[in-house]
């Protein structure tokens with residue numbers, strides 16, 4: 001086995017920050033009983049907490065959004081009913097796949113509260129609805145498990161970058177289809193505020209920030225609210241994805257810190273300086289070149305997945321090549337790929 005870094009685990013990585021383990025990469029287990037990943041969680045007694053997605057509120061720099069935010073959720077939910085109907089029509093071959101943006105538009109959703117949309121789409125899929133296949137939303141976990149493969153286990157970003165070369169070169173159909181997989185970017189900024197200060201942010205699991213510019217550090221996570229960390233730990237995680245994450249990945253840590261602290265100071269009073277900051281940057285790491293995969297609009301076709309996972313001679317392919325539910329199918333496909341090579 002060849003491993004380019006000095007550790008195993010890839011994009012599943014905890015680091016010690018502010019005296020606590022925080023996740024630099026994957027942190028949510030999607031799907032429980034009957035899945036290989038849940039078996040691993042049980043076997044190794046991995047601790048964690050159930051995420052409460054209803055523990056959420058929306059702020060902009062004028063304050064809490066109140067009814068404006070509630071109306072946006074209601075409107076998005078109605079549009080999502082239409083998205084489900086379109087998904088069904090795609091399944092029944094009554095219409096072709098389309099971008100999530102198009103399906104939301106058909107559902108008469110215009111991004112009034114863009115951050116509500118971001119929470120339901122960008123935060124889950126890494127990319128905005130404009131670049132994400134509508135078909136992605138209907139994949140039941142079981143069929144999602146059938147979409148992957150290995151034995152070149154370097155991630156899709158590394159394969160697309162050309163830093164791993166194949167001799168003879170990979171066939172065109174393999175290459176063309178690999179490029180249909182989007183490697184999205186996801187940047188977390190963790191702040192550790194002094195133990196002597198009081199929490200100045202809201203006491204919900206998620207705080208959504210609705211800036212006039214779409215996607216500017218839209219999702220903040222309070223890691224104390226569900227008991228992951230004890231009260232007074234004073235660690236706040238702020239996340240940005242997609243295009244904004246690409247922009248942020250080019251900045252220095254000092255610039256990012258300045259930008260995010262300015263947002264916090266616009267939203268809250270009594271904001272103190274952090275005593276430590278940790279900023280993730282998977283995009284600039286040559287062993288990853290991005291965070292997790294999303295499927296290009298119109299590329300959600302069995303024939304394309306077939307081409308991506310097909311072996312070339314004795315080279316088997318596995319690993320992350322689709323949605324953020326990544327690590328679950330990665331395990332299934334990794335095991336099957338390993339069995340095929342034996």
Ligand SMILES: Cc1cc2nc3c(=O)[nH]c(=O)nc-3n(C[C@H](O)[C@H](O)[C@H](O)COP(=O)(O)OP(=O)(O)OC[C@H]3O[C@@H](n4cnc5c(N)ncnc54)[C@H](O)[C@@H]3O)c2cc1C
Nearest residue numbers: 003004010011025026027028154155291319320325326327
């Ligand atoms: C910020 C973030 C959040 C995520 N959140 C979730 C989540 O909540 N739930 C979830 O299920 N998934 C999540 N994911 C996705 C999940 O981490 C991946 O799907 C999964 O780790 C992919 O596993 P893999 O083995 O295919 O690739 P990787 O984990 O990327 O492992 C690839 C390995 O290959 C090595 N490598 C790369 N190039 C070379 C080379 N040229 N030579 C030798 N070795 C090389 C790397 O060092 C690495 O060890 C997240 C990812 C990120 C970055």
